[in-house]
Amino acid sequence: MKRPGRYAAGAAVAGVPLALAVLGPFFVGEPGARAASFTPGGGHWLGTDFVGRDVLDQVLLGGRPVVLVALAATALAYLVALPVGLVSALTHRRWLEETLMRPLDVLLAVPSLLMLLLVAAAFPPGAVGLALLVALVSVPDAARIVRAAAAEAASRPAVEALRMQGESWWRLAVGYVGRSILRTLAADAGIRLTGALYLVATAAFLGIGVAPDASDWAVMVDRNRAGLFIQPWAVVVPALLIVALTMGSNLLVDAAMEHRAPAGRTPRDRVRSEPAPRAPVPPRKGRRP
Amino acid sequence: MKQDPVLADIDGLTVEVDGQVLVDRVGLRIRPGTVTALVGASGSGKTTTGLALLGEYPAGARVTGEVVVHGRIGFIPQHPASVLNPARRVGALLRDMARQQVRDLPRTRRRAAARQRVAEALADAQLPDAAELLRRYPHQLSGGQQQRVVLAQALLLGARVLVADEPTTGQDALTKRRVVDQLASVARRGIAVLLLSHDLDVVRELADEVVVMRGGRVVEKGPAHKVLENPVHPWTRELLAEPRTVPYAEEGRAGTEVLRVDGLVAHHGAGGSRVPVLRVAGLTLRTGECLAVVGRSGSGKTTLARCLAGLHRDHRGQVLLDGEPLPRSLRDRSREQLAAVQYVFQDARAAFDGHRPVLDQVARTAVRLRGAGREEATAEARRTLADLGLGDDLVRRLPGLLSGGELQRAALARALLARPRVLVCDEITSGLDPVTRRSLLDLLTVLVRQRDGLCVVLITHDLDTAAPATRIAVLDGGEVVEVGDREQILTAPRHPFTVALLRASTRRGSAVRP
Known part of the structure; x- marks a missing residue:
């Protein structure tokens, strides 16, 4: 069995940065006196950063904004994308579908980073504003995925059968269609989260939505770049944590999908045979569930 | 060697x-x-x-x-x-x-x-x-x-x-x-x-x-x-064993008119590529009868069935229930109208939600269309399913654990819980083996004979399945080429297509005998 292994790998890789982000702030001691910039050692496990703060403390503090904003942005994006996608997939009114989806297509055409920079230049956002912005640029993609997945589910006879039973729209959309597309959505949410992390980190790196000396992994990477060759930990550790978070969440989603995949597609090594039935296997042309 | x-x-x-x-x-x-x-x-x-x-x-x-x-x-x-x-x-x-x-x-x-x-x-x-x-x-x-x-x-x-x-x-x-x-x-x-x-x-x-x-x-x-x-x-x-030849409905019990199709022209496709695929000038269904609709695949028989049930909206003309025109889309039909005309799908497995037990899904019909309470509906669903030979332990399972034949019976039960007056069965026996098919058709016979006034529209490509119906309508290329009593269609077909269809079946050695 390979599945627990994949879960474990995903959980381990994503677990460290997540735990740091959630629990880290509780372990931070009193901010001590500032030391010299970019000193390795000297009572600081990971040295000091560009303004002489303890890097370990910064690492412990800096996860929360990145993770929270990314998670909030993903959740927000789905909050909008789900109803929009479901309604436009289930309606038979062409104009309604067009009204809902067309504006999103326009949004899709604008590069997300450009949009982020433009809006941030006009209205400098805080953390909440950043979450809203990232959510806004994720909505078109998410809505299209929801609509495409839901349209397939909505064309199944089961939906017609439910209509034949006089079921309410809510039961149809959420109870059946929503449930059927859960796997696709779970996979997409993973990708969406990765994308949100990327955007949030990039925004922080570019100084959007955060103070220049904020405790934030992405800001750390940016600000401590100058001392990369003197005190690499101040860059390497937060960068690795961001990478681990993205990779781990993707692995987790993958494993979850695998777990939900229908049986019957298991590798052949699970077939035990005694004595082995030997048939030369032709190029595989198909299998039945 | x-x-x-x-x-x-x-x-x-x-x-x-x-x-x-x-x-x-x-x-x-x-x-x-x-x-x-x-x-x-x-x-x-x-x-x-x-x-x-x-x-x-x-x-x-x-x-x-x-x-x-x-x-x-x-x-x-x-x-x-x-x-x-x-x-x-x-x-x-x-x-x-x-x-x-x-x-x-x-x-x-x-x-x-x-x-x-x-x-x-x-x-x-x-x-x-x-x-x-x-x-x-x-x-x-x-x-x-x-x-x-x-x-x-x-x-x-x-x-x-x-x-x-x-x-x-x-x-x-x-x-x-x-x-x-x-x-x-x-x-x-x-x-x-x-x-x-x-x-x-x-x-x-x-x-x-x-x-x-x-x-x-x-x-x-x-x-x-x-x-x-x-x-x-x-x-x-x-x-x-030979296919059944005993009629589904009792002879001479066909009563008053329930459903009438009037000047129906159904289209497929959208926009500029909209093409008419079915033309039915007139077709009447009476209580207590079983009308078989026969034709090759692509002849429009499923479209006809879907028009009756309100699943195919894109059509002109009218479908009248007791003289009252039915809305084209089932979304606009009232509860009573929905209950009156029920539809059983060809692919029973695809017509069930894989995540909910069969019994719950069947019971919902009574809740939604007849306003029954949950308990009452479940009890009735259980009874109906048992009548169709599906035991209690079986119907508590998810659809994935039932066989095709069992699911098709459950689908029948789901439609029957609406107490329909017209039951449209779209190829419900295709894909079933002969033994399962026979038992399903036997069940249908019991239904037509027991439920007072129920009338069944049986869509099929199989003449053996159509033969025991009260009347048979033959569809070819979207047109009804012939409608008549079974005796007449099977023994004295008038249209050349009906003749060809009969010949194709009898040459293969199957028994189409009135």
Whole structure:
């Protein structure tokens, strides 16, 4: 069995940065006196950063904004994308579908980073504003995925059968269609989260939505770049944590999908045979569930 | 060697999954140029045995016994589209395979040689207009063409044994004819065919050897003429029993008019490519009768059924219930109107939500359409399901754990809970084996006779299924070419198409007798 292994790998890789982000702030001691910039050692496990703060403390503090904003942005994006996608997939009114989806297509055409920079230049956002912005640029993609997945589910006879039973729209959309597309959505949410992390980190790196000396992994990477060759930990550790978070969440989603995949597609090594039935296997042309 | 060499030999094959025996000590021998038919109801282990030749077993299976195979095996699955890469053109799919085989030729000659091989394989698979077909994607082909492309792939690979899984299920009489010819020509070329089928007409025509399976065991095997003409085992006899001829509805009980179709023209497609696919000037349904609608696939019979049920909105003309026009879309129909006309889908499995127990889904009809309470509805659902032969422990399961026949009964129960006045059954028996089909049709008979005033519209491509109906409507190319009492249609058909349809059925040896 390979599945627990994949879960474990995903959980381990994503677990460290997540735990740091959630629990880290509780372990931070009193901010001590500032030391010299970019000193390795000297009572600081990971040295000091560009303004002489303890890097370990910064690492412990800096996860929360990145993770929270990314998670909030993903959740927000789905909050909008789900109803929009479901309604436009289930309606038979062409104009309604067009009204809902067309504006999103326009949004899709604008590069997300450009949009982020433009809006941030006009209205400098805080953390909440950043979450809203990232959510806004994720909505078109998410809505299209929801609509495409839901349209397939909505064309199944089961939906017609439910209509034949006089079921309410809510039961149809959420109870059946929503449930059927859960796997696709779970996979997409993973990708969406990765994308949100990327955007949030990039925004922080570019100084959007955060103070220049904020405790934030992405800001750390940016600000401590100058001392990369003197005190690499101040860059390497937060960068690795961001990478681990993205990779781990993707692995987790993958494993979850695998777990939900229908049986019957298991590798052949699970077939035990005694004595082995030997048939030369032709190029595989198909299998039945 | 005195006899032909054996191409494949299965000996004492047992396949178990989670302690459940799918196939129990099955033995089989396949010789070149012969057609061996594995016959049995669904779930009898035919497919498991057939796939064993390919070295494929269900997930987590425990396999004992021996499977020896000489040469390559080709497989034509029941749904051929599932093995054709939808993103590549047919030509590319075939050339990829051919290219593997011409590797040792000089580079300059490879292309031509590959092309040559593809052309030969297509010709052998009886695919006309090959050049045009190679440019298409698999989804642009008909089911029959897809089947032949898969066959061409198998031939291209030099398969010496061909496993065909239910190649004629759900096909109309004329299409079946072509599949039979095609498999016969494959066998003539010295390829052994293992036919997995519950279509006895096809088995009668093709098989040299017949192996009858039940519950994973071989109950009878031998030369086709012996097994089919003098079956020894009682199960074989039941399988071979003649189709029913006793009418579904009691004669002369047809009462007042319930539903009338008036000047109906239905369209498919959207925008500029909207084409009319069905024209029905007038059709009447009376209480207590069973109207069969017969026609080939694509003749518009399902569209007619869907118009009645409100599932096909794009039509002109009217469907009147008790003289009142029904809204075109079922979304606009009132509860009473929805309840009055109920529809049973062809693919019962796809028509159930895989995540909820069958009983709950069936009970919802009474809750939504008749305003029954939850408890009351569940009790009634349980009773109705029990009447249709589905026990309590069975219906508490998820749909995935029920067989096709069981699900189709559950689907009937779901529609019946609305206490409908018109029950539209769309090909509900296609894809079922003869025994299951017969029992489902027997149930339908009981329903028509017991439920007062229920009238059934039976959509089917199978004349045997249509024959016991009160009246038969024959559809061809979207037009009703003939409507009449069963006696008249079966004995004195007026329209040439009806005559052709009757002839195609009787030539295959099935019993269409009034």
